[in-house]
């Protein structure tokens with residue numbers, strides 16, 4: 001009967017030596033892990049407990065299922081193969097050891113015998129092949145195809161770390177196969193065919209004969225064991241640590257709405273000046289980064305000028321935690337230009353297979369810059385204006401509702417009378433001279449639909465969404481308080497807005513600030529609901545071929561992807577998607593307060609890259625947006641890319657008004 | 661070095677300005693006040709001097725809407741002492757304000773007095789020279805940089821056409837600031853809120869204001885459209901001929 005004879009050909013002393021080595025390995029391994037954990041504990045506290053089952057669920061889908069990793073085909077399959085192959089091989093080795101030295105030794109029975117054993121052999125033999133496949137792909141990728149995102153190393157020594165991991169894993173796998181092959185070559189058991197690869201290797205060695213093969217077996221087994229223990233010992237000190245840190249990071253990921261930022265640390269100045277002011281979870285984030293570069297590939301700041309790479313930021317921050325001679329976090333490890341370049345578009349967070357939240361870290365670092373008053377003059381002026389006038393334009397708050405002049409009937413004052421929908425108009429739609437036409441058109445559509453709506457007139461303030469993301473927490477609180485105070489005095493049922501930025505903070509952050517809860521709808525959602533309820537009917541089918549741009553704060557932050565698409569289709573337009581759409585939508589470059597900052601030298605503005613993407617779609621005449629800022633950003637980009645004849649930028653409401 | 665910075669609040673031009681029915685003053689119903697921009701530079705310059713060479717900065721202001729916030733902001737930047745003159749300043753011109761400041765400043769005995777070189781509502785001259793006169797101190801205006809040196813300072817005075825002079829002034833002295841050496845810094849709201857808990861504004865009630873020596877306003881009015889400009893067209897020679905003709909006609913040639 002087939003039976004597993006673990007430690008065949010291994011002298012007793014070697015078997016015992018192996019257990020002593022295992023014990024030492026375990027001690028070093030635990031010490032290495034403890035060293036990391038202790039470092040995280042130097043961060044500030046942050047609550048990440050609760051939702052036990054959904055957290056376990058993420059582990060199943062994201063770790064075992066490798067869901068997000070598989071979003072990209074080549075690297076996904078590559079990693080999946082190595083992960084599952086290694087996992088099963090390691091488990092198999094453990095099982096064989098238990099089988100021999102626990103159940104067999106102490107209880108006198110074996111699990112690995114008969115048909116169970118041959119299936120076990122077959123499984124391990126084939127899964128080893130999976131590892132070989134994965135490693136081959138990895139080697140090809142890292143050293144032959146060499147994608148750009150794996151190339152730049154802000155910390156030089158890490159290139160060696162990457163190589164180390166590949167070499168060690170390759171050696172473990174190959175030496176494992178050789179050990180097996182040599183064993184089969186000597187023993188020639190009847191069931192050798194169940195290990196097709198091992199058997200094939202065995203045939204190569206047959207001619208050498210014993211005792212050469214026995215000696216070779218012992219030597220290679222020894223090397224295999226030493227390498228395996230070496231890998232385990234080095235795990236907490238190398239890139240391999242991600243095996244430990246990534247599942248933890250996935251388990252402890254934030255389950256709060258993506259649009260709600262954590263309040264600023266105020267202890268020792270606002271924000272993060274030194275790494276110990278990060279929370280433990282942020283430190284874990286840094287240590288979970290595998291340098292895969294997916295975030296860098298989708299980052300608009302990286303694409304436009306290469307000032308900021310979210311990948312390199314994580315790498316640098318992680319390195320900083322362990323610096324022997326700590327450099328200054330601000331100015332040496334991370335530069336202000338990098339921090340200001342982020343549009344907070346969340347594209348990086350969305351693709352990161354380790355579930356790292358780059359944006360909260362960047363905002364925390366920006367908070368310190370704001371605390372020190374370090375920012376460019378344009379941003380400083382915008383913030384001062386926001387503080388004084390409640391809008392970034394530096395215009396009188398009394399002019400906020402000037403766009404309503406001449407509308408008949410006049411737009412209701414929600415402070416004076418009860419309305420069903422309170423329309424939070426937002427700064428851009430109210431003040432930007434090129435946008436007020438669209439704002440008026442929106443009001444006219446609402447009026448035609450007979451909506452009972454009103455606005456706050458001069459009592460509205462900037463919602464503070466981007467103020468908060470710039471890092472000016474105190475100003476955000478002031479703006480939010482002022483708005484909330486007015487809102488609490490108004491009678492309405494639903495808050496509506498055309499601005500995804502206002503939408504985000506009103507919906508996700510105002511409630512947390514202790515302000516009343518009310519439903520908040522983006523106008524695309526409202527229009528979609530009205531269509532579904534039969535209250536909005538179109539008389540025309542427009543028949544245009546259009547594409548739609550997902551605003552970051554509507555899509556990635558709030559998951560509103562379908563409502564605007566349904567509205568577009570209801571107007572009788574044909575919607576053609578750009579390659580980067582929905583979760584992968586590409587930022588226009590204005591978010592996170594970027595629109596208030598000076599523009600540095602760029603290769604290609606994110607908005608221009610986006611327009612070129614749209615122009616590449618056959619027959620598309622219109623670029624539809626659902627955000628006032630997008631309208632200005634893309635109208636400019638259409639001009640600067642010379643596509644005025646080719647593509648027209650339209651607001652969603654333009655289509656609705658035309659089809660009514 | 662002990663530095664005093666008297667500042668004033670002026671009408672915010674972002675709001676529409678209207679003349680009140682008397683026709684000699686601004687209508688205050690819609691008026692909103694804001695720090696005179698150059699006074700903000702004077703505060704920044706004072707704080708810069710303190711940061712470089714140590715010292716003690718006192719900011720003085722007359723009571724007005726928003727003055728407290730400004731004073732706290734100045735404290736957050738680094739001002740040590742905040743003094744607010746209280747009383748009715750609604751009719752105070754710069755002569756009156758200058759005298760009021762001078763009384764307090766005499767008592768403070770600063771080495772250096774920095775103030776914005778001008779404000780857009782200086783109907784009766786700017787504050788700096790008036791203060792210098794009341795205090796009997798030297799005055800240099802249009803200063804955009806200060807290097808302290810013992811009992812004197814070197815002031816960088818800017819002239820039209822990009823000329824700069826370095827002027828040595830014996831202390832104590834009054835300097836009219838045209839621009840601080842760096843733009844006024846931004847102060848985060850959280851910092852201002854924090855300082856509100858610790859900093860104190862000293863209030864100094866004022867007696868009657870003395871505005872003697874100022875100006876009498878006869879009439880205040882919005883700019884009135886004058887006659888349109890005439891564009892002269894043609895070759896340079898033609899235009900020159902027409903111009904000479906016009907000058908003759910107007911009797912200037």
Ligand code: SF4
Pocket residue numbers: 295298299300301302308309310341342343344345346347348349358359587
């Ligand atoms: S949020 Fe957007 S801009 Fe910022 S680092 Fe991530 S991908 Fe880049």
Ligand code: SF4
Pocket residue numbers: 288289290291292293294295296310311314351352353354355356
């Ligand atoms: S942050 Fe995430 S996506 Fe970016 S390199 Fe690290 S692991 Fe990859």
